[in-house]
Amino acid sequence: MDKEKQYLLWFEQMERKDVAIVGGKSSSLGEMTAKTDVPVPYGFATTAYAYRYFIEKTGLKKKMADLIGQLTDVENTVLLRDVSAQLRQAIMDEEMPQDLQEAITKAYGELGGKLHETDPYVAVRSSATAEDLPDASFAGQQDTYLNVHGADMVIRKVKECYASCFTDRAVYYREKQGFDHLDVALSAVIQMMVHSQAAGVMFTVNVANGEDKNVLIEGAYGLGEYVVQGTVTPDDYLVDKKTLQIVEKTVNPQEVKLIRKPGGDVEEVRVPEEEGRQQKLTDEQIVELAGYAVKIEKHYGCYMDMEWG
The missing domain is CATH 3.30.470.20 (ATP-grasp fold, B domain)
Incomplete structure (x- = not known):
């Protein structure tokens, strides 16, 4: 199946040219896993296709467009904060489509199998598909969740990654750069948690x-x-x-x-x-x-x- 039409990809299936599919962070993790001997904690990433499917299938895209339309003055911090909060809440309130939930749950179970663990501890990290474009550094504007445990919590954190695309700072930045908020998609990296000393x-x-x-x-x-x-x-x-x-x-x-x-x-x-x-x-x-x-x-x-x- 075409990479661009899959809900998720394992690290070895990704390479650096896949930024539009899984974002800069995910594609780099894939590149290093597939093409170098640098030790990379293993995992998978949801795709931009999965994010767009989520907001379109649930009707969120229309709701988000309406909310963004209310942001008439990005320098108005009260308005910016209010619209951004409503965007994040709209994402969190919406249930993820069942087939997407099942795909993430299945992959999380497979990751556990590879690690010989049931419900492994993972990091869930955001990878915005615009984060590594010239003059559009979104890095650090989305969230990372550490030591996440269990499929239900992984799915929740993927949604929180999606919502973090609409922090006040990220919304302000895209407005100032002239980016269409609905053109940016988010990939979530689900990666084994490292016991770091x-x-x-x-x-x-x-x-x-x-x-x-x-x-x-x-x-x-x-x-x-x-x-x-x-x-x-x-x-x-x-x-x-x-x-x-x-x-x-x-x-x-x-x-x-x-x-x-x-x-x-x-x-x-x-x-x-x-x-x-x-x-x-x-x-x-x-x-x-x-x-x-x-x-x-x-x-x-x-x-x-x-x-x-």
Whole structure:
């Protein structure tokens, strides 16, 4: 069957040219799974087709168009907040079509089978089909849900991903950029949850000064959301791309971290003072991560930023 007419795709079925089908995040995860030996937590993604099917089959599209029509002045923050909230609520109030629910439930069960777990813990992450277009960076404007457990909760979080396409910020941004809100579709990534002792992001170019001889790794204890959100100040590690030698390390104290709760969801806990002052990764881990960053940059042929855990 044509990729573009499927409700979901497994990672190995996707590649980077599938941005219009599954968005930038999903297509990159697929590309790395199918074409590199970089370890990627396994999973699947719902497609833009599934999102459009959901809003059309349920009659949501007409309701959304009517609500968007009420947004006559995007600079009116009260109006923007009200319309955006109504859009999100309309999505959450609508039941997902049965066949789409069944497809997600079946794939979630299959993922559990591959992981040898019943009802595996997963991350549900948004991947907007416009997020990696030039001058239209939607990244970070949609939500990520961690440690999600059970098919019913996965389906709910997929809907919450859909709804997060209409945060105040995302709506404002699209209005200012002249994007049609109904042209943007959302893919939801359903990906096995990693038991991260430390996590963060890494870059193959220093975005502050354009220096590209080193890999910059930012890392902190716990799940990576606190690094991405700026809740904690991560350690910084610089690694030479050619030699994979550590060039510089900046260790920052960490007071809190985000961890998985045993029954699902996440929670913040305090980091003991002495532990918080220590380097968050071993030198071996730093070098291993830098090696993956160099591989990924070489594969894509351009500067890259990545999340790791």
